[in-house]
Amino acid sequence: MTDISYKPGDKKAAICASCKHLVDTTFFQQTDGLLVAVCDDCGRVVGIAGETEPPELAIEFYEGEYLGDRPMLTRMFVVEGSCVPYDRPPYTVLEETRRILEQYGEKYASQELRDRPLTVFISKRRGEDYIPLGRLDVTVRDGVAHTSILVEGQPRYDAEPVSVEKGDDIVAVIVRVLRDG
Ligand SMILES: [Zn+2]
DSSP states (O other): OSOOOOOOTTEEEOTTTTTTTTTEEEEEEOSOOEEEETTTTTTOOOTTTOSOOOEEEEEEEEEEEEEEEEGSEEEEEEEOOOOOOSSOOOOOOHHHOOOHHHHHHOOOOOBOSSOEEEEEEEEEETTTTEEEEEEEEEETTTTTEEEEEEEEEEEEEEEOOOOOTOOBBBHHHHHHHHHHO
16 A cells, blocks of 8 residues: 555656656546556556556466476576556456467567476566466377466366467467467
């Protein structure tokens, strides 16, 4: 919680991630009631009232099957980011994860998904703290990725299997699992 309360129409200077410099922002009440600061120059959401910056999701990819001991896995790469909806309720963890990975996949290639177990940890980063939010356990058999999804506050469930095309990279497959599964 914040000790300064803002109301719609208030102004505050902030660094805009899109404009990449200090801009004037105006507070604006979303339909979900969330008070957000919007960049006066580009119109994007720069922050949420009460937080200096939106907490980021960290999506960590490991090779191997998770059996309760993370150091036994081989860390491959991590994708970090945040995605705050402008005019609708906040995304669920999995929706936000998918959107961050979609944006990542448009810019970068990741390793090809091989016939090996893959474990994806999703956590929320606030400063140095990582708060675990979910885990995807992926196994690939005969060109089909099977994913078991564990998200905080929900029973574990299996996503619909998705087929893995030749040359698919890991991020592309996980985006498909989260979209179609
Ligand atoms: Zn801007």
